[in-house]
Amino acid sequence: MSSANAIVLLSGGLDSATVLAIARDRGHACHALSFDYGQRHRAELDAARQVATALGALAHRVMRIDLAQFGGSALTDPTLAVPTQGIEPGIPVTYVPARNTVMLSLALALAEVLGACDIFIGVNAVDYSGYPDCRPAYIEAFAAMANLATKAAVEGARMRIHAPLIDLTKSQIIRTGVALGVDFSLTVSCYQADSSGRACGLCDACRLRRAGFADAGIDDPTRYA
Amino acid sequence: MSSANAIVLLSGGLDSATVLAIARDRGHACHALSFDYGQRHRAELDAARQVATALGALAHRVMRIDLAQFGGSALTDPTLAVPTQGIEPGIPVTYVPARNTVMLSLALALAEVLGACDIFIGVNAVDYSGYPDCRPAYIEAFAAMANLATKAAVEGARMRIHAPLIDLTKSQIIRTGVALGVDFSLTVSCYQADSSGRACGLCDACRLRRAGFADAGIDDPTRYA
Numbered sequence: 001m002s003s004a005n006a007i008v009l010l011s012g013g014l015d016s017a018t019v020l021a022i023a024r025d026r027g028h029a030c031h032a033l034s035f036d037y038g039q040r041h042r043a044e045l046d047a048a049r050q051v052a053t054a055l056g057a058l059a060h061r062v063m064r065i066d067l068a069q070f071g072g073s074a075l076t077d078p079t080l081a082v083p084t085q086g087i088e089p090g091i092p093v094t095y096v097p098a099r100n101t102v103m104l105s106l107a108l109a110l111a112e113v114l115g116a117c118d119i120f121i122g123v124n125a126v127d128y129s130g131y132p133d134c135r136p137a138y139i140e141a142f143a144a145m146a147n148l149a150t151k152a153a154v155e156g157a158r159m160r161i162h163a164p165l166i167d168l169t170k171s172q173i174i175r176t177g178v179a180l181g182v183d184f185s186l187t188v189s190c191y192q193a194d195s196s197g198r199a200c201g202l203c204d205a206c207r208l209r210r211a212g213f214a215d216a217g218i219d220d221p222t223r224y225a
Numbered sequence: 226m227s228s229a230n231a232i233v234l235l236s237g238g239l240d241s242a243t244v245l246a247i248a249r250d251r252g253h254a255c256h257a258l259s260f261d262y263g264q265r266h267r268a269e270l271d272a273a274r275q276v277a278t279a280l281g282a283l284a285h286r287v288m289r290i291d292l293a294q295f296g297g298s299a300l301t302d303p304t305l306a307v308p309t310q311g312i313e314p315g316i317p318v319t320y321v322p323a324r325n326t327v328m329l330s331l332a333l334a335l336a337e338v339l340g341a342c343d344i345f346i347g348v349n350a351v352d353y354s355g356y357p358d359c360r361p362a363y364i365e366a367f368a369a370m371a372n373l374a375t376k377a378a379v380e381g382a383r384m385r386i387h388a389p390l391i392d393l394t395k396s397q398i399i400r401t402g403v404a405l406g407v408d409f410s411l412t413v414s415c416y417q418a419d420s421s422g423r424a425c426g427l428c429d430a431c432r433l434r435r436a437g438f439a440d441a442g443i444d445d446p447t448r449y450a
Contacts, residue, residue, distance in 0.1 A: 065331075066288060070338045098334035101374045105330040106290075109323035113295045132379045141370040148363040149326045 005029050005116035006162075007107045008057070012047030013189045014209060015122035015165055018177035020055045022164050023120045025180055031114060032057040033107055037067040037096065043197035047188040054183055063106060067096060100133035104142055104161065111159065112150050119146075120162045126169050139163045170212030178218060185221035198225040230254050230341035231387075232332045233282070237272030238414045239434060240347035240390055243402035245280045247389050248345045250405050256339060257282040258332055262292040262321065268422035272413040279408055288331060292321060325358035329367055329386065336384065337375050345387045351394050364388045395437030403443060410446035423450040 006028035010016045023030050032052040034045055045062060052060035100123060107119045123134040132138065139161050146159040153159055165173050177184060189209045190199035199206050201224045213220035231253035235241045248255050257277040259270055270287060277285035325348060332344045348359040357363060364386050371384040378384055390398050402409060414434045415424035424431050426449045438445035 061294065063291060063294070065290065067334060069286065069288070070335050096334075097337035097376070098330060098374060101330045101370070102327075102334055105323060105326045109292060109321075109327055110295050112322035132376060133374045135373065138370070138373040141366075141373045145326070145363070145366040145370045148360065148366045149323060149358045151322070151357060154357045 003027055003029055004118060005031060005058075005111075005114050006118040006120055007111045007114070007116055008032050008120040009103050009107055009122065010034050010048045010052060010057075010060070011122070012044040012049075012051060012187060013122070013205075014170075014177070014184055014187045014212075015124060015173060015189075016048075017051045017055065017182050017184070017187045018173050018180070019120050019122040019162075019164060020051065020057065021177055021180035021182045023118075023162070024055060024057075028118060030055075030057045031110065031116070032060040033103075033110060034060065034062045035103055035106070036062055036064045037099070037102075043188050043193040043195060047186055047197055050186045051182075054186060055181075061110070065102060065106075067099070067102070070097065098133070100131075100138075101142070104146075108146050108150065108159070112152055115152070117152065117157050118160050118162060120164070122165050123163050124165045124168065124170075124173070126167065134166075136163070136166055139166065169215070170208055171215035174212050174216040174218055178216075183221075185223065189222075194225050196223075198223045200225060228252055228254055229343060230256060230283075230336075230339050231343040231345055232336050232339070232341055233257050233345040234328050234332055234347065235259050235273045235277060235282075235285070236347070237269040237274075237276060237412060238347075238430075239395075239402070239409055239412045239437075240349060240398060240414075241273075242276045242280070242407050242409070242412045243398050243405070244345050244347040244387075244389060245276065245282065246402055246405035246407045248343075248387070249280060249282075253343060255280075255282045256335065256341070257285040258328075258335060259285065259287045260328055260331070261287055261289045262324070262327075268413050268418040268420060272411055272422055275411045276407075279411060280406075286335070290327060290331075292324070292327070295322065323358070325356075325363075326367070329371075333371050333375065333384070337377055340377070342377065342382050343385050343387060345389070347390050348388050349390045349393065349395075349398070351392065359391075361388070361391055364391065394440070395433055396440035399437050399441040399443055403441075408446075410448070414447075419450050421448075423448045425450060 008020045008030045010032040034048040143161040147153045188197045189205045191203040192200050233245045233255050235257040259273040368386040372378045413422045414430045416428040416430050
């Protein structure tokens, strides 16, 4: 068990809540970091705050990044429709350009300031294989870059990027979270949740989440609109 | 000559102005990107705007990133003093944690939205060897990561990170800029310039810049306070 500081990227969704529980279970003092990157809904950030508190994060920071001014994603660009017709092949239009790279870079900055060497991210290569920045090779390349980028690395520390969900199915993630005491009713996964965090039940994220609870044999606590 | 879009990180200083001139000279349609990352002075951003216009950038975006909320650098933290006693060994306190990684990541996001494969950054390993994220190995590692991170890369495009100043001395950079028509009187390098962009003449950045003009045998157009 280590009590070293760790940065945990926390979106307010099911996956990152589980990651926070895993980091805490490994004994880290967890600094949760969320981004307000121009999401079309804000319920996710409200969920992140509740999850951080419920899982005993030492701190929770929300950083605003105006990726919406770049455009290019259905999650930030109101002129693009969120798909509700099932999972399409290829890279989804809900892909936010370079999002994981931007979030990990800012986590790296915070890690350096706090003297932390551990960054946790809830990427998953199974359910979201259409996203290039959710693959193991990407995470390894980011870690290699991080170890050349920072003052800490130059001084002999080793930065570690942990992606503990990367090879898990949604049902395995849910079982892991439940075992670690995550209250999934606090989390919001829906791409178009309403202002009180109720899920649409129709978008890709809702479909994957609902199927995950069914596969896990666990009652789905999601609040649907 | 290519007319392909390129993203050029533009700080308003001498180096990045020269990089913009180089990217333009290579025939790129240049999208300048500046960051308001909580600098203690704002003259640098005013300078960036003037430089972008003077050098014919197609667009100039300024993105706010609140790195100051993390603390840890004399450039963003008012409780740390900017050194004026000459260059010290090791990593300067003016180092902003993971700054180049954060800026390149956001440039990568914009590149992806614009369909650009070229990103230009004015890092320099000669004068600023104390900064880990100014070394060639770091730039190569970032490019390797970028080529795994993006939709464009998955679809077969190749992202290129250009650091054309990386092996140049300050006087070589100045000569290059002058040859390409850069008006260095518009640029601000000083770590603590006043609100109208006048330089202190004392900080590390001022010392390096002044010595560069002297070495190049070119009149220093810097406005000193």
